[in-house]
Amino acid sequence: MQKINDVRDRLIVALDVPTVWDAYRLVSTLGDGVTFYKIGYRLAFAGGLDLARQLVAEGKKVFLDLKLHDIGNTVREGVESLTKLGVTFLTVHAYPQTMRGAVEGRGDSALKLLAVTALTSYDDGDLRDAGYGLAVRDLVRLRAEQARSAGIDGIVCSAAETGIVREVIGPDMVIVTPGIRPSGSAAGDQKRTLTPAEAIRIGADHLVVGRPIIRAADPRAAAGAVMDEIVAAS
Numbered sequence: 621m622q623k624i625n626d627v628r629d630r631l632i633v634a635l636d637v638p639t640v641w642d643a644y645r646l647v648s649t650l651g652d653g654v655t656f657y658k659i660g661y662r663l664a665f666a667g668g669l670d671l672a673r674q675l676v677a678e679g680k681k682v683f684l685d686l687k688l689h690d691i692g693n694t695v696r697e698g699v700e701s702l703t704k705l706g707v708t709f710l711t712v713h714a715y716p717q718t719m720r721g722a723v724e725g726r727g728d729s730a731l732k733l734l735a736v737t738a739l740t741s742y743d744d745g746d747l748r749d750a751g752y753g754l755a756v757r758d759l760v761r762l763r764a765e766q767a768r769s770a771g772i773d774g775i776v777c778s779a780a781e782t783g784i785v786r787e788v789i790g791p792d793m794v795i796v797t798p799g800i801r802p803s804g805s806a807a808g809d810q811k812r813t814l815t816p817a818e819a820i821r822i823g824a825d826h827l828v829v830g831r832p833i834i835r836a837a838d839p840r841a842a843a844g845a846v847m848d849e850i851v852a853a854s
């Protein structure tokens with residue numbers, strides 16, 4: 621996969637806001653310093669797909685975080701539709717059938733598929749509660765192996781697992797890490813967190829940051845501080 625040309629693309633700001641209007645206001649506040657945005661459930665279910673198209677038309681990169689998971693045929697058809705949006709990344713859950721369906725749906729389009737291994741709000745106890753017999757690191761490793769075999773383009777995991785994931789997937793697939801917390805910021809529901817500098821030093825390609833930027837009193841300054849950390853650690 622093409623390597624990152626612009627260091628600004630390493631930061632992906634999660635547009636976890638209720639309306640397209642709020643999203644636009646945030647994008648305009650953040651300005652040219654932020655080039656990559658993530659659209660998740662909240663916004664996707666409130667006009668976010670049109671916004672994705674619009675942001676792409678304005679030269680921004682978009683990560684559509686829909687975490688698709690269904691029977692293979694349905695995933696294939698859904699992904700096929702989403703290839704038309706021009707977004708850069710789309711997430712699916714890292715289940716083998718789901719990933720194979722997604723890869724078929726992506727075809728030879730420019731869309732890059734990311735497999736979500738174990739949500740960063742989960743620890744070993746949460747996985748046990750959900751019926752899994754594996755610790756987080758073991759599940760992440762297994763799913764990274766399966767993603768690679770399925771032909772997926774990248775992995776979503778905590779930055780703390782970057783080392784084991786890179787070992788499994790090799791140099792070409794991307795590693796995208798949510799659960800990033802600048803020192804002093806609240807973890808909220810995230811359980812597997814690293815700071816921006818730690819994540820970059822350990823080898824993460826892209827860092828996803830939501831609340832520490834979008835809920836900051838000055839989001840532009842907060843994004844600038846994360847970017848400074850990224851640049852210094854790169």
Ligand SMILES: O=c1ccn([C@@H]2O[C@H](COP(=O)(O)O)[C@@H](O)[C@H]2O)c(=O)[nH]1
Pocket residue numbers: 634636660685736738739740741776777798799800808810828829830831832
């Ligand atoms: O394992 C995952 C997968 C996706 N996310 C998403 O990333 C952002 C993180 O937001 P913060 O406010 O910085 O916690 C959010 O949109 C999640 O849906 C994740 O956190 N973990």
